[in-house]
Amino acid sequence: MKIVVLNGSPRPNGNTVHLVKAFVEGAEEKGHEVTVLRVGGMKIAPCLACEYCHTKGNGTCVVRDDMDKVWEALEGAEVVVFASSVHYWGFTGQMQSTIARFYSKNQPEGVKKYALLLSSGSPGVYEGIEAQYREIVGYFGAKSLGILEINGDDADQRAEASLAKARAFGASL
Numbered sequence: 001m002k003i004v005v006l007n008g009s010p011r012p013n014g015n016t017v018h019l020v021k022a023f024v025e026g027a028e029e030k031g032h033e034v035t036v037l038r039v040g041g042m043k044i045a046p047c048l049a050c051e052y053c054h055t056k057g058n059g060t061c062v063v064r065d066d067m068d069k070v071w072e073a074l075e076g077a078e079v080v081v082f083a084s085s086v087h088y089w090g091f092t093g094q095m096q097s098t099i100a101r102f103y104s105k106n107q108p109e110g111v112k113k114y115a116l117l118l119s120s121g122s123p124g125v126y127e128g129i130e131a132q133y134r135e136i137v138g139y140f141g142a143k144s145l146g147i148l149e150i151n152g153d154d155a156d157q158r159a160e161a162s163l164a165k166a167r168a169f170g171a172s173l
């Protein structure tokens with residue numbers, strides 16, 4: 001399967017980067033083709049709710065920024081993985097902006113499967129994101145392939161025990 005991982009962490013060498021790398025190893029071992037975009041470091045503005053996309057724009061957003069690269073990567077994708085650090089019990093602002101920009105086309109064409117990978121300092125902080133994720137997947141008429149949540153300090157999350165979970169998650173797809 002062609003998998004696109006959207007990593008919403010703003011940290012270029014963050015925990016999510018390490019976990020995603022292990023996830024990719026697992027997925028590639030199973031023969032999947034994986035593209036990773038660290039949307040957390042890209043220039044992706046929030047949705048303006050101007051409705052240009054649903055009127056004159058005919059599915060194209062009025063804003064020209066790195067979201068164009070995301071749409072390009074999503075062409076032909078079957079699976080999208082939302083990978084994000086947890087910021088105040090929610091997705092990072094960068095991830096949230098990326099998701100909201102799906103509005104122009106309502107959903108990436110052909111993507112029928114989603115997965116969620118979260119990194120946080122504390123355990124038990126995922127309820128809000130999980131609820132949002134499940135609503136999005138349901139709204140898109142898609143299927144969830146699973147959720148992986150890793151927490152602890154940087155060293156804990158980069159330890160082999162955590163990376164092994166991420167690798168196994170990638171392989172489970």
Ligand SMILES: Cc1cc2nc3c(=O)[nH]c(=O)nc-3n(C[C@H](O)[C@H](O)[C@H](O)COP(=O)(O)O)c2cc1C
Pocket residue numbers: 009010011013014015016017084085086087088089090119120121122123125157
């Ligand atoms: C602005 C901000 C908000 C955060 N909010 C939470 C939170 O609500 N719950 C939590 O457990 N960790 C929180 N954290 C900690 C991060 O989720 C955690 O360090 C995570 O592993 C960072 O991943 P990253 O290095 O990939 O960005 C927060 C960190 C920042 C910078």
